[in-house]
Amino acid sequence: MNTRLVKAQPADVLKDASMIKQKEMMAKHYDRLTDAPQTGAKVASTFVPGNLNELIMCFDLVNNLPEVNAIQSGLRRQSGAYIMEAERAGHSEDVCTYVKSDIGMMLKGNIGPNGKELPKPDVLLLSYTGCFTFLKWFELLREQYKCPTIFLQTPYMADGKVTPNMVQYMVKQLKETVIPTLEEVSGVKFDIDRLREYLKKSAQAEDDLVHILATGKNKPSPIDAYFGGIYYIGPIFGAFRGTDDAIDYYRFLREEVEARMAKGLGPVTPDGQMTEEKYRLVVEGPPNYTSFRQFWKMFYDEGATVVASSYTKVGGTYDYGFRHDPDRPLESLAEYCLGVYTNRSLPMRIDMLSDYINEYEADGLLINSIKSCNSFSAGQLLIMREVEKRTGKPAAFIETDLVDPRYFSAANVKNRLESYFQMVEQKRSGKGAAA
Amino acid sequence: MTKQPVSDIVARCEALYDDLSFSAAREWKEAEPGRKVIAYMPVYVPRELIHAAGMMPLGIMGGGDNLEVIHGDAYYQSYICRIPRSTIELGVSGRLDFVDGMLFPSICDVIRNLSGMWKMLFPDTYVKYFDVPQTYVDEIGGTFYTGEMRELLHDLEKIAGREITDDDIRASIEVYNENRRAVNELYALRAREPWKAPGSEAYLVLRAGLLLPVEEHTRLVREYVAAASAEDRPIKDNSRVILTGMFCEQPPLNLIKSLELSGCYIVDDDFVLVSRWLLGDVPTDGDPVHNLSQAFLHRSMSTAAKYEPDQEEKGQFLVRAVRDTGAEGVIFASTSFCDPALLDRPILQNVLKRADIPFIAFKYAENSGQMQPIREQAGTFVDSIKLWSAA
DSSP states (O other): OOOOOOOOOGGGOOOOHHHHHHHHHHHHHHHHHHTHHHHTOEEEEOOSTTOOHHHHHHTTEEEEOHHHHHHHHHHTTOHHHHHHHHHHTTOOTTSOHHHHHHHHHHHTTOBOTTSSBOOOOSEEEEEEOSOTHHHHHHHHHHHHHOOOEEEEEOOOBTTSSOOHHHHHHHHHHIIIIIHHHHHHHHOOOOOHHHHHHHHHHHHHHHHHHHHHHHGGGSSSOSSOTTHHHHHHHHHHHTTOTTSHHHHHHHHHHHHHHHHHHHTTOOOEETTEEOOOOOEEEEEESOOOSTTHHHHHHHHHTTTEEEEEESGGGTTOOGGGTOOOOTTSHHHHHHHHHHHSGGGBOHHHHHHHHHHHHHHTTOSEEEEEEETTOHHHHTTHHHHHHHHHHHHOOOEEEEEEOSSOGGGOOHHHHHHHHHHHHHHHHHHHHTHHHHO | OOOOOHHHHHHHHHHHHHOTTOHHHHHHHHHSTTOOEEEEOSSOOOHHHHHHTTOEEEEOOOOTTTOOOSSGGGGSOTTSOSHHHHHHHHHHTTTTTTOSEEEEESSOHHHHHHHHHHHHHOTTSEEEEEOOOSOOOIIIIIHHHHHHHHHHHHHHHHHHTSOOOHHHHHHHHHHHHHHHHHHHHHHHHHHHOTTTSOHHHHHHHHHHHHHSOHHHHHHHHHHHHHHHHHSOOOOOOOEEEEEESOSSSOOOHHHHHHHHHTTEEEEEOOTTGGGTSBOSOOOOSSOHHHHHHHHHHHSBOOOTTSOOSOGGGTTHHHHHHHHHHTOSEEEEEEETTOHHHHHHHHHHHHHHHHTTOOEEEEEEOTTOOOOHHHHHHHHHHHHHIIIIIOO
16 A cells, blocks of 8 residues: 655755755756757766766767666656556556656656756667666667667676676677777767776776765764665766766765764764664665655664665675776776676675675664566575574565555555564564574 | 377376476486486576586476475565576475586576575585577677587586587587477477467477487477377367467466467467577587577577567567468467566567557466466457458
């Protein structure tokens, strides 16, 4: 059953300075996109995991991310109508709601979050990384837009390692298919030194992001690495990796977080400063966007801070040491795609989550299982049991969806969370062990 | 060769289909010490490589409608398809305890993640996610794919405890070429005279190929084709249809029988695609791994699990199948929650609309029991074809 929610008014919501800055960056980017027909800029649609923003910028293309558009539609409570529009057009109720939100938005005029029409892409860069649905999604878009579609396949890291065959395959695709087609579409000749320059900038911002996310190890954590984390990853997972804007943003954010940490403060929530950190959680899976604020509130009202999350690693597992490397530009892009969270095997994901619980001294694992996302969700029940077994910390499971409001049942989620926090309390007091 | 009646051949195939202990594969393994069985899931693996290692490939298509899933449901949310949960049930219930390895082909995120789950649940079994290229340029996808196959060969050599030579692989390619020829004869007979080789029987004969040594299956297919051709069966006033979307989780036998009872002659389908994935013979001279790679890249089936680089070509395989088999319509039968099939469906339906080919769509699961709605829908479809297509 869905619960009718009171929409948050902008004036009600408290944001820290970095969030405001991030919002301005995103707004600026959407203006670049919607102004493209006037400015003559060409647009490349692509995906967040396996996002090759540095390469796209080498061809003066503007990066458009359908997943981010779906998120924006979800946050603005528009995705429900878009999804139903897509279902009326013949799309199954069973499949990914990101796809249906995107298709529905297209069918209803493709109006972006700034209220202006998003341009048709000049090229679809199908970076097939960690999600099978991407492949079908861009076949669906190609049918509508009839524009060149570039396929870049990222082999799955099933055995927990990157083999030379995988890297060579990706580099060959980049050299022989991706780059020549981008040259053709854009009319810009590829300059590897320009790519190196962007990669150097990426690595700089990545250093700061890693530092920021690692502050979750502090007690109290100055950040919420899931709800707040979504703001933090926006620029680097989107259209800003490799830019000076990203360097400035992450430096600014780092300073802000460090200042908060120095004062012993917790994260800033939409209702203000968190005063008490009662529970420290690791969260696996994406959030729900249609009731994002309400969902977050269920955590901070209980004094629960997310100290680490897997969702903030879908656009790169930088905390495991990866940095874009200007000395090995194409290999580095390949290794980036190979390493993203959703391209990692289930055993690797279990290792990561268990490590997070230990390193961040979390009270347990919470899995938000997303109906739309088989890449994340298939196997999560085994992940939960295995992480619980390894860490001895309690785990819990809730079910929602990314952008389909029909699958967010506030009462159910709240009940489960409250039960979970009780379980954590019991575990702390030793009663769990006796049970 | 003693001629067997069709009913005996079909009864044998049905017994194999119903046997969730995989007795035939167990018996094959026990017949000689040191024999190994390597299982695989849909859609495609190069079975020739397993055969060349002296091992038996065993196709696992889930548990079907006869398996009670007790443990498997505890591993999956309600919105995940049934094949992984029934496959886990087969594993945890010990029905696959004789299997030495399990291959999970690249088909979708659910099967992909199941490969990791299998590693966790069965740490003593060889587990491989078998990645295939989605790009079809020789120097790019082909090189990657030969690399993946060589890695698999290397692993199989370790399990077999012996080297696998190129001649071994060439000999196995020939054995599978023969099997493909036999299966193609079966499909040709059914397309030509579907009243002689009903879809439900062809399905059982095909399913047997997952569970028997390939040489035995080739003989069985040929016996069936000969016996069915000779059988005098009445021609019904059915419509000729193609079934599509069933490439992974297989339909229950009753679903196919229900479609036939509602007036469909199934003249083509995508059941058990591994049997027909490679189109035509694979050359047996030269580098055998390269030959398998070339066949995959340039002469293999189209399905939703595969990327189609050419927009103009997208869905044309269905239009061609309709024309080649004289089909009058297409039935999209997709597994519930199957992302590849369900996301592909609207594109394919648009292609059929443009080609003026009628179609219907429904969903099923491998354990679907209630056939009445499907029978009614298919019956109405057949009636509409009869009423309107001839006009």
